Amino acid sequence: METQELHRGRLIDHIQLVVRDLSKSQTFYAAILASLHVPMGGTGDGYFWADELFVTAVDSPAALGVLTGRHHLAFQAQDRTMVDRFHQAALAHGGQDNGAPGERAYHPGYYAAFVLDPDGNNIEAVYHGEATRSSASVVITF
Numbered sequence: 435m436e437t438q439e440l441h442r443g444r445l446i447d448h449i450q451l452v453v454r455d456l457s458k459s460q461t462f463y464a465a466i467l468a469s470l471h472v473p474m475g476g477t478g479d480g481y482f483w484a485d486e487l488f489v490t491a492v493d494s495p496a497a498l499g500v501l502t503g504r505h506h507l508a509f510q511a512q513d514r515t516m517v518d519r520f521h522q523a524a525l526a527h528g529g530q531d532n533g534a535p536g537e538r539a540y541h542p543g544y545y546a547a548f549v550l551d552p553d554g555n556n557i558e559a560v561y562h563g564e565a566t567r568s569s570a571s572v573v574i575t576f
Contacts, residue, residue, distance in 0.1 A: 438576055448486045451555060452502040456480065456491040458528055458552045463489060465527035466549075469519040470559060483569075501553070508558040510525055514545050520559035521547035528552050 449460030454457040465475055467484050473484045480494030485562050487507075490496045511517045524547075525531060532574045533548030539564050 439530040446486050448488055449507065450488045450502065452490050452491060452500060453553045454492055455494055455552060459489050462528045462551055465523040465558050466520055469523040470511060470516060479503065506556040508560050511543050511559045511561040514561050516560050517545055517547050517559045524549040
């Protein structure tokens with residue numbers, strides 16, 4: 435058996451989005467995740483994934499023929515420039531503007547951008563300001 439490695443945070447193990455057009459979604463998510471320095475994890479028949487995000491076609495066995503509906507996902511950015519690049523990449527690859535990069539009133543230093551993915555999900559990149567991470571991620575090897 436081949437050794438595999440997963441990286442996970444603390445709260446969410448994975449999120450599944452079921453989409454109408456897998457190819458459009460893969461183009462969109464590959465671009466925005468690259469702008470956030472998150473590599474694609476892999477692809478298969480009717481799906482692709484990166485870290486905790488799994489995206490499946492509506493006709494794949496995992497989807498059971500039902501779209502997931504509209505969700506809000508917020509991705510962490512390492513700085514304001516990364517938020518800006520996320521927004522640019524999203525608009526260039528099938529996303530629709532839902533809030534240009536800028537400070538929000540959620541807390542001091544909250545800098546974010548919002549886009550709608552090809553299925554209308556509200557996708558955000560946010561930078562909370564200077565911080566020190568205790569680790570890049572939790573590594574699971576099996």
